[in-house]
Amino acid sequence: MSDARGNRAGRVAGKVAVVTGAASGLGAASARLLTEEGATVVIADVNANAGRRLADSTGQGCVFIEHDVTQETSWSSLLNQVRERFGKLNILVNNAGIVTPGDAESTEVADYQRIMAVSMDGVFLGCKYGIPLMKNSGPSSIVNMSSIAALVGESVVAAYCAAKGAVRAYTKAVAVHCSRSGYEIRCNSIHPSGIDTPMVRGFAEAIGDAGPTSGPSADGPAPISSRLGEPRDIAYAVLYLASDESKFTNGAELVIDNTITVTAGVVP
Numbered sequence: 001m002s003d004a005r006g007n008r009a010g011r012v013a014g015k016v017a018v019v020t021g022a023a024s025g026l027g028a029a030s031a032r033l034l035t036e037e038g039a040t041v042v043i044a045d046v047n048a049n050a051g052r053r054l055a056d057s058t059g060q061g062c063v064f065i066e067h068d069v070t071q072e073t074s075w076s077s078l079l080n081q082v083r084e085r086f087g088k089l090n091i092l093v094n095n096a097g098i099v100t101p102g103d104a105e106s107t108e109v110a111d112y113q114r115i116m117a118v119s120m121d122g123v124f125l126g127c128k129y130g131i132p133l134m135k136n137s138g139p140s141s142i143v144n145m146s147s148i149a150a151l152v153g154e155s156v157v158a159a160y161c162a163a164k165g166a167v168r169a170y171t172k173a174v175a176v177h178c179s180r181s182g183y184e185i186r187c188n189s190i191h192p193s194g195i196d197t198p199m200v201r202g203f204a205e206a207i208g209d210a211g212p213t214s215g216p217s218a219d220g221p222a223p224i225s226s227r228l229g230e231p232r233d234i235a236y237a238v239l240y241l242a243s244d245e246s247k248f249t250n251g252a253e254l255v256i257d258n259t260i261t262v263t264a265g266v267v268p
């Protein structure tokens, strides 16, 4: 996109964005890319040190606000600050999420509740508090970070599957609500497979996987490392859904997994 003088304007120029869980991994990559493409970006995360560092290194157009997605008061405070400082909100990336290993029998109740609180309650609260500001902000977009765990049974992360499946369904309910209400707000979900982030590295360690630094194994299942994408692979999808380029895409689920969910059996 170019202005009248032929200067390149960013794909989300002039928009105001909030990205939750943006101090690390997919959120950080998305915050950087949205800033590069002209948005004013709020990095919202519980990790204040990492969030401030990222905002400082990203430079103009990027600020950090400490935020816990599980707390209703934190959402009202965050969005009041956004309204006061920037006057509007066009892009909300509900990205914060956590995972801990556990199947249907071994998952502790506390782990299940924590995973649901961050990964699903956070999305619910984000939409509940974000929509009232976004509906008066011009063309706007909510992007919810789900997972392929919403689409297939990943037995070692049972609670995570439940949370991400809920995010997938909730996204469609929000999209229909906004459309029927006549709001200029779209809502879509993204479903990545394994991407090389601190979350995945930590998870690989927790389950004793060979981890992201070693190559595929000749005997037995390939380690997580051989199946990983890069954070920018997902950030570009966030950018597309956040921009007006996707103005007719609403209630959709964008699977980014390099064939994992469409392959019958083991990927050769």
Ligand SMILES: NC(=O)c1ccc[n+]([C@@H]2O[C@H](COP(=O)([O-])OP(=O)(O)OC[C@H]3O[C@@H](n4cnc5c(N)ncnc54)[C@H](O)[C@@H]3O)[C@@H](O)[C@H]2O)c1
Pocket (backbone or CB within 6 Å): 020, 021, 022, 023, 024, 025, 026, 027, 044, 045, 046, 047, 067, 068, 069, 070, 095, 096, 097, 098, 099, 118, 119, 145, 146, 147, 148, 191, 192, 193, 194, 195, 196, 197, 198, 199, 200
């Ligand atoms: N990395 C993957 O392979 C992958 C695949 C599918 C989906 N996802 C999803 O993408 C999202 C980002 O994952 P990631 O791999 O970048 O993880 P990550 O651990 O690198 O980053 C997650 C960020 O969320 C923040 N966070 C945690 N709890 C929070 C809370 N209560 N409030 C606000 N911020 C909080 C953390 O501080 C961290 O900065 C998650 O929702 C995850 O489930 C990741």
